[in-house]
Amino acid sequence: MWKHISSNYNPAILEVQKALQLATSSGASLELIQTLQSALALADQREEFAHTSTSKQSQTLKEIQEETLWHDWTKAYEEGKTAWQLRPGMLSGPLEGQFLKSLVSMQKAKRILEIGMFTGYGALAMAEALPADGEVVTVDMTEYLKPLVTNLIKSSPHHKKIKIVIGKAREVLLEMSHRKEKFDIIFLDADKSEYTAYFKIIFEGGLLGTGGTVLVDNAFRRGEAYIPALGDTPSKQFAKFVSSDASLHKVLVPIRDGVLIIRRLSDVEGSVA
């Protein structure tokens, strides 16, 4: 089931797949071919172990995952209901979903902002860890997704904690900042080329509450953030921008396409007697 799933995000695995094809077509030694096959199998086993060692997703999350997989995104795009072709691979999924849920519980968060809702998987995974009076505000520019997600999450007892806002992320963030809204966790998972702009509004506009955390999805961007040959991409610019800010503590967790956890340094550094 997980066959080479990590190759979706890890360019090194793609290179090993390429090497295997080359070895096979060029009549390389059986030992070399078997070693490359073994390297790919080990990557799969590692990925599978991460999934089987992680708590199972709820029934509603499972249903969202299945609907996302089977939904006719091509038809929605061709009928002009989505601005671009949405893909099942955009879903955060079971491993990252449980990771987000765990972080929400550790933070004891009450108010969460998600930028980029898609089919509501991440929003519901986080809502599942919130207290009864907690709230996930999830933002997406695609109107088509609102009735779909409303219908998908309704079987969960946590659905009432989710508020869907349709609009362009940058504009919504600015409006929220003018209203002086505050969040304990802000999860960025929309247009990757806009991350630096989102980040500036979040900090300069005071959206991140005291002791709050910003989570940034796709921090590796399938290699765009760190492979020199791919040029000065928006992901690299964002990474440079964040790493040059000495007032922030950052840790990049290599789950899926990378989740960057950012907190104010003063909230992370311990004190001494």
Ligand SMILES: C[S@@+](CC[C@H](N)C(=O)[O-])C[C@H]1O[C@@H](n2cnc3c(N)ncnc32)[C@H](O)[C@@H]1O
């Ligand atoms: C990767 S998906 C989000 C996945 C979701 N967070 C999850 O956990 O499954 C990205 C979503 O961001 C939305 N999006 C992209 N650019 C946007 C923008 N500028 N403003 C608002 N939403 C945007 C897309 O419509 C898409 O649904």
